[in-house]
Amino acid sequence: MKVRPILYSTQMVQAIKDGRKTQTRRILKLLPADAKWFADNECEMAIEPRDVPKGFQIFWNDVFDPESDEPIDRWRWFDDIACPYGDPGDMLYVRETYYAYGYWITNGVTATGKHKYRFVDLSCYSVWQDKGFGYRYYDDPPDEILSNSSLGKMGYHKRPSLFMPKAAARFFQKIKRRWAERLNDISEADAISEGVELDIEYQAYKDYQNDNSLYVSAKDSFRTIWEMINGKGTWDKNPFVWCVEFELTDNPWKDES
Known part of the structure; x- marks a missing residue:
């Protein structure tokens, strides 16, 4: 399977x-x-x-x-x-738009000199889940959603379905x-x-x-x-x-x- x-x-x-x-x-x-x-x-x-x-x-x-x-x-x-x-008999896990707790950091530069960024996902760790910062979804969004331009600021960010890890899947x-x-x-x-x-x-x-x-x-x-x-x-x-x-x-x- x-x-x-x-x-x-x-x-x-x-x-x-x-x-x-x-x-x-x-x-x-x-x-x-x-x-x-x-x-x-x-x-x-x-x-x-x-x-x-x-x-x-x-x-x-x-x-x-x-x-x-x-x-x-x-x-x-x-x-x-x-x-x-x-x-x-095979299975599919549903990727959907979701919210993850974490922060953005710089991640090098491109060949043309532009900054690259990477999202540090903390919701996938049980220690953060136990604190109430697990993954959230459209039917239970967080009270505050930070802009993806909020570099280094920790909080919930809206993430596209394409990047959903299997740990966040619920269906x-x-x-x-x-x-x-x-x-x-x-x-x-x-x-x-x-x-x-x-x-x-x-x-x-x-x-x-x-x-x-x-x-x-x-x-x-x-x-x-x-x-x-x-x-x-x-x-x-x-x-x-x-x-x-x-x-x-x-x-x-x-x-x-």
């Missing part, structure tokens, strides 16, 4: 905490432009060079549903590359299954599993880009949070994505001394 980090926005961490989010989708890197492409005479459209994920083979699936006479799966996938988030996910698909192919059920927020009063889903708007469809709601995180227009590009389904589990390092 391998344990890897994965970054989440604050809103998605809230969805994980609430138990609403059990899936995540991440853009899958594609083939170079000069790669060969795959097509089939039975297909309605060809697959362009950048449309095929690296290491994947795709072919037409001629298995049909006996009732609807529709193909059960248009494409079948065989992945020759490892999913960067792991395989079923751990065990991968149940993973697959690849086009972003726009997400189902309504999977959009709900992505953690979109339901307005109980109106029984409609949140528009993450407009506080005065709601959607009947969870998929439409997911589109707004996807673009909020990944940028405007990224939904229409309809990239291939890794889809990871998970369940929360215990800290794999809790018994380590």
Whole structure:
């Protein structure tokens, strides 16, 4: 079993905490432009060079549903590359924006003569945790947050998720299954599993880009949070994505001394 980090926005961490989010989708890197492409005479459209994920083979699936006479799966996938988030049974620890107790110090200079700085994290030490200076998070922020320009001043500083150490992680996910698909192919059920927020009063889903708007469809709601995180227009590009389904589990390092 391998344990890897994965970054989440604050809103998605809230969805994980609430138990609403059990899936995540991440853009899958594609083939170079000069790669060969795959097509089939039975297909309605060809697959362009950048449309095929690296290491994947795709072919037409001629298995049909006996009732609807529709193909059960248009494409079948065989992945020759490892999913960067792991395989079923592997674990992920959630990296989120957090607050650490410590101070900034100078750490040499760059080749152009500019000062470099390093944050000294004290929250990772039990002696400081016992004094009440452990890690804090968006749902329990410290009363005073120092500016990152407060050189040498000890206190709580806001730290980006990218730099969260595993000692600060509080959510751990065990991968149940993973697959690849086009972003726009997400189902309504999977959009709900992505953690979109339901307005109980109106029984409609949140528009993450407009506080005065709601959607009947969870998929439409997911589109707004996807673009909020990944940028405007990224939904229409309809990239291939890794889809990871998970369940929360215990800290794999809790018994380590």
